[in-house]
Amino acid sequence: MYDIKALYEAASVAEAIRLLQEHPRAQIIAGGSDVLVQIREGRRAGAELVSIYGIDALRGVTFDGEGAIRIGSLTSFSHIAASPIIREKIGVLGEAVSLVGGPQIRNIGTIGGNTCNGVTSADSASTLLAWDAVVELTGPEGIRRLPIRDFYIRAGVVDLRSAELQTAIIIPKAAYEGYFGHYIKYAMREAMDIATLGCSVNVALSDDRKTIRDARIAYGVAGPVPMRAPSAEAAAVGRPVCADTVAAFARAVLSDIHPRDSWRAARAFREHIAVELARRALTKSIELAGGALDG
Amino acid sequence: MDKSTGKQYKLIHCTVNGKEREVMVDVRASLTDLLRNDFRLTSVKKGCEVGECGACNVIIDGECFNSCIYLAVWADGKDILTLEGLEGPNGEISDIQQAFIDEAAVQCGFCTPGAIMSAVEILNEGRLLSDEEIRIRMSGHLCRCTGYENIFRAVKKTMLKRLEAGNRKQE
Numbered sequence: 434m435y436d437i438k439a440l441y442e443a444a445s446v447a448e449a450i451r452l453l454q455e456h457p458r459a460q461i462i463a464g465g466s467d468v469l470v471q472i473r474e475g476r477r478a479g480a481e482l483v484s485i486y487g488i489d490a491l492r493g494v495t496f497d498g499e500g501a502i503r504i505g506s507l508t509s510f511s512h513i514a515a516s517p518i519i520r521e522k523i524g525v526l527g528e529a530v531s532l533v534g535g536p537q538i539r540n541i542g543t544i545g546g547n548t549c550n551g552v553t554s555a556d557s558a559s560t561l562l563a564w565d566a567v568v569e570l571t572g573p574e575g576i577r578r579l580p581i582r583d584f585y586i587r588a589g590v591v592d593l594r595s596a597e598l599q600t601a602i603i604i605p606k607a608a609y610e611g612y613f614g615h616y617i618k619y620a621m622r623e624a625m626d627i628a629t630l631g632c633s634v635n636v637a638l639s640d641d642r643k644t645i646r647d648a649r650i651a652y653g654v655a656g657p658v659p660m661r662a663p664s665a666e667a668a669a670v671g672r673p674v675c676a677d678t679v680a681a682f683a684r685a686v687l688s689d690i691h692p693r694d695s696w697r698a699a700r701a702f703r704e705h706i707a708v709e710l711a712r713r714a715l716t717k718s719i720e721l722a723g724g725a726l727d728g
Numbered sequence: 729m730d731k732s733t734g735k736q737y738k739l740i741h742c743t744v745n746g747k748e749r750e751v752m753v754d755v756r757a758s759l760t761d762l763l764r765n766d767f768r769l770t771s772v773k774k775g776c777e778v779g780e781c782g783a784c785n786v787i788i789d790g791e792c793f794n795s796c797i798y799l800a801v802w803a804d805g806k807d808i809l810t811l812e813g814l815e816g817p818n819g820e821i822s823d824i825q826q827a828f829i830d831e832a833a834v835q836c837g838f839c840t841p842g843a844i845m846s847a848v849e850i851l852n853e854g855r856l857l858s859d860e861e862i863r864i865r866m867s868g869h870l871c872r873c874t875g876y877e878n879i880f881r882a883v884k885k886t887m888l889k890r891l892e893a894g895n896r897k898q899e
Contacts, residue, residue: 434761435757436756437756439755440755440799440801462799465797465799469779470779534779534868535782536792536846536865536868537779538779538794541794541798623867624864624868625867
């Protein structure tokens, strides 16, 4: 038995908001792979829970009117990876979430939970940041949308107001059209492990594929929250597609990131692999975009 | 909620190993608690109880879940399959269970029911998976005895046998 004080189940978003208003101290539970483990560990023992797991309207990947990709917040990692829309337009997100935990975790874990927990090592977070994702939050005052980089406040804390829940993650058409990306998770094991460092890069090339029109890079575990590396991006945008550009891009990440020493890895080691992962992920992204470094 | 005890219950309906069930569950219960305590389905093991080891793995609506981190109340309306549900009408074991025996994929046996349920999910897809895909799909199970290789062999062998039998039927 879990040490749960009370459980309130919501069947709709409106009901979830009402339950959260009635029980202001309640914790939202989606798939539960974080919350239930924290209850088991004692960190959230005795919690009141509002379960949103039963809100099927928050599941699925669709296009909205403007061609943006809308991912319902309760969509599981395995359903994101299997979605034809994700595979065609932002395959790298499917690849990234296929590296979360193990198969059973990917069936229960949700993209909403993976972002609302505010954890820097979340495998989906760096890729969503790198793709300029927009977070949709629904609360008593209605719907608000904000860029995912503003959603993260500090380690474990996101901009989720009282009685509000995350209802979707949106990738605008302008953010994905013409972009190709790659994610690399550096971890000790190939399954059931947390990233020592995660790096997600995407790139858009000029029509002749000789120039980098745009490059975006985001890291997990390179700081307290998932973060972009703007200096690296500036070092690549408008530059020719060549090994020197890739090297300058990779070196520049060191002015942006500030990883820490932890029992998983030393700061110096994380900095070392951050540069190498940036190099590899950009090289692969250029390749996917049809460009060639030696051409 | 019962005001005198502070306990909270919910009546749920679900299908367990093909049988329709109606059961009153404590909202604090995990699906592992429900399956073991209410239905005596003891193939569902309590291992780590934090979703890491895979010993409590069951199939819900065709997908594998660690039942230790799945609230019992969420089982309402779901179709659940545990290892016991693989048993034939005369108590026979299934092909995948036999393959685990033949390939010595079982030693202490604690991870076995969970691992077999992941294998069942794969086999039910009825397609050929690469070695790499099988390893990824079986990666949610910790086994401290076999070194995984025999488990991998048992799954691959059963997959190939079933696909071959399917092809023969078509011919």
